[in-house]
Amino acid sequence: MARKVRKKLGEILVEAGIVTEDVLAECQTLATERGRKLGEVIVEEGKAGEVDVTRAIATQQGFDFVDLDSAEGAAQVDMSLLPEGTVRKQGVVPLTPAGSGRLRLAITDPTDLDRLDGLRFAITEEFEVVVAPPSQVAALLGGEGATVGGASIDVTLDKSIDRSVDSSVDSSVDASIDMDVSESAIVKLVNGFIIDAVRGRASDIHVEPREDRVELRYRIDGVCHVQRKLEKRNQQAILARLKLMAGVNIAEKRVPQDGRIKLPIDGEQIDFRVSTCPAYYGESVVLRVLRPDSVRIGLTNIGFEEDNLEVFNKVIRRPNGIFLVTGPTGSGKTTTLYSALNVLNTPNRKIITAEDPVEYNFNGINQVQVRDGIGLTFPIILKAMLRQAPNVILVGEIRDREVGDIAIQAALTGHLVFSTLHTNDAPSAITRLVDMGIKPFLVASSIQAIMAQRLIRVLCPNCKQPDDNPDGKMLRLVNISSEEVAAGNIHRPVGCTKCNGSGFKGRQAIFELMVMNSEIRELAFERASISAIRQAAIRGGMRSLLGDGKVKILRGVTTPAEVARFAQIEGFDPTEIGAG
Numbered sequence: 001m002a003r004k005v006r007k008k009l010g011e012i013l014v015e016a017g018i019v020t021e022d023v024l025a026e027c028q029t030l031a032t033e034r035g036r037k038l039g040e041v042i043v044e045e046g047k048a049g050e051v052d053v054t055r056a057i058a059t060q061q062g063f064d065f066v067d068l069d070s071a072e073g074a075a076q077v078d079m080s081l082l083p084e085g086t087v088r089k090q091g092v093v094p095l096t097p098a099g100s101g102r103l104r105l106a107i108t109d110p111t112d113l114d115r116l117d118g119l120r121f122a123i124t125e126e127f128e129v130v131v132a133p134p135s136q137v138a139a140l141l142g143g144e145g146a147t148v149g150g151a152s153i154d155v156t157l158d159k160s161i162d163r164s165v166d167s168s169v170d171s172s173v174d175a176s177i178d179m180d181v182s183e184s185a186i187v188k189l190v191n192g193f194i195i196d197a198v199r200g201r202a203s204d205i206h207v208e209p210r211e212d213r214v215e216l217r218y219r220i221d222g223v224c225h226v227q228r229k230l231e232k233r234n235q236q237a238i239l240a241r242l243k244l245m246a247g248v249n250i251a252e253k254r255v256p257q258d259g260r261i262k263l264p265i266d267g268e269q270i271d272f273r274v275s276t277c278p279a280y281y282g283e284s285v286v287l288r289v290l291r292p293d294s295v296r297i298g299l300t301n302i303g304f305e306e307d308n309l310e311v312f313n314k315v316i317r318r319p320n321g322i323f324l325v326t327g328p329t330g331s332g333k334t335t336t337l338y339s340a341l342n343v344l345n346t347p348n349r350k351i352i353t354a355e356d357p358v359e360y361n362f363n364g365i366n367q368v369q370v371r372d373g374i375g376l377t378f379p380i381i382l383k384a385m386l387r388q389a390p391n392v393i394l395v396g397e398i399r400d401r402e403v404g405d406i407a408i409q410a411a412l413t414g415h416l417v418f419s420t421l422h423t424n425d426a427p428s429a430i431t432r433l434v435d436m437g438i439k440p441f442l443v444a445s446s447i448q449a450i451m452a453q454r455l456i457r458v459l460c461p462n463c464k465q466p467d468d469n470p471d472g473k474m475l476r477l478v479n480i481s482s483e484e485v486a487a488g489n490i491h492r493p494v495g496c497t498k499c500n501g502s503g504f505k506g507r508q509a510i511f512e513l514m515v516m517n518s519e520i521r522e523l524a525f526e527r528a529s530i531s532a533i534r535q536a537a538i539r540g541g542m543r544s545l546l547g548d549g550k551v552k553i554l555r556g557v558t559t560p561a562e563v564a565r566f567a568q569i570e571g572f573d574p575t576e577i578g579a580g
Contacts, residue, residue, distance in 0.1 A: 058131035106132035209282030246274035303508030321448035353394035460499035467492035488554030
């Protein structure tokens with residue numbers, strides 16, 4: 001017999017005349033953007049009443065509905081049927097038995113299978129479940145702020161958690177939060193927003209205390225989005241839970257701390273790098289999401305144009321020398337270098353890395369974590385590396401002259417060395433190394449290539465549309481002529497459910513790949529200016545960040561405004577943008 005297909009909540013609400021198709025589409029978009037359930041958003045936006053939405057949820061899931069505010073519903077409430085502690089801990093309202101003679105329990109979310117399992121474990125007698133509006137359940141239990149379509153945090157939250165954490169953070173906090181992990185509202189809240197962030201393609205989760213709330217923001221495709229505003233009174237419990245998971249000192253609030261979390265999400269092991277930092281209204285916590293697959297996407301998917309990819313593949317296969325990747329924090333340098341190592345990671349090569357911290361684990365690569373506290377610094381690791389007879393070395397970052405000197409010596413003694421440097425473009429990396437105190441002739445002779453990069457958002461392929469009338473001022477900013485517009489394929493963002501209404505989905509890099517030649521080496525030896533080195537690199541075939549961005553604009557991959565965020569034509573006055 002064919003399995004009966006369950007209707008979607010939106011279909012039920014539309015068929016019942018509670019919301020229109022247009023309202024439903026609007027709320028579905030908002031729900032996706034906020035990472036919330038559809039029912040919650042419909043009620044929050046005032047598009048339908050809580051009773052109507054909860055009744056539709058009960059119908060969808062095949063449960064009976066009870067309105068506890070009605071005379072009939074209120075008459076069925078009998079709080080004496082269960083101990084008060086059980087009622088509050090489980091977040092249920094006991095009702096008098098119906099025809100079956102079994103105890104009935106009013107809950108707020110019939111889709112919360114973990115809660116239903118917990119009820120079966122906690123309550124030994126037979127019972128049946130009905131669904132009631134969250135605010136009505138919260139009122140009877142003395143809670144507040146319940147939500148539609150999801151178990152209320154405040155209904156089930158044991159207020160002793162807040163009191164214990166607010167009064168003093170000590171070893172007792174650990175016990176108060178983890179008293180019963182399966183039932184703790186704070187544990188469910190924290191796990192819930194972490195899982196939502198991973199499923200929503202977030203690269204960072206920001207938990208930021210404010211004066212009257214705790215703001216939860218996700219960074220998606222490089223842009224921060226406010227997801228939720230959490231109760232201020234739960235701040236200490238949330239922060240303590242995150243610090244507990246990260247393995248850092250939950251009692252220390254005065255200094256920054258770093259930790260790691262590893263969680264299985266949707267069948268995949270996800271690592272999170274956790275950073276805490278004291279702020280005015282409480283500690284700010286950032287979780288960097290480290291997805292193993294993000295560094296195995298392949299060089300062709302990073303954003304290389306065909307000519308740059310061909311040059312890049314030749315450079316990384318050279319037997320010795322230094323290959324530098326430059327750019328600010330968050331520009332994708334680690335992903336690019338790991339992608340290169342993934343190509344080179346074969347049984348006939350020995351690869352060793354020195355990193356701070358080790359973000360991704362690779363089979364077949366020897367990765368060493370820098371630990372300054374015990375004296376395991378970059379220079380110490382590099383010196384030890386050279387005695388390990390490696391073919392390829394990765395140095396997380398060249399921070400000072402000592403690390404730079406050792407890296408150069410490694411390159412000159414027959415090793416291929418990869419590293420990063422914080423400079424704005426490729427040519428300035430040479431002067432940066434010389435400024436560190438490294439001798440110019442060593443820089444000139446050891447470096448094989450330098451690549452600068454930035455990450456730009458990619459237009460959503462599902463909803464992007466041709467831009468028949470692109471902004472002329474923005475085109476001038478990225479040096480695109482009218483002839484190039486006519487011959488190109490410029491698109492604009494629109495927004496749909498697949499890209500959460502932003503018009504962009506995913507990111508690619510724009511590159512500036514400078515391969516050393518005799519002219520550039522001579523200029524480096526002579527301590528030439530950055531502009532002189534840049535002109536020589538362009539003569540040698542280098543395409544600038546702006547030029548690489550233009551290629552992607554004219555192919556309809558991204559927009560002029562997106563490229564202009566990172567690269568603009570020299571000599572153009574940005575104030576002209578407001579001049580018409």
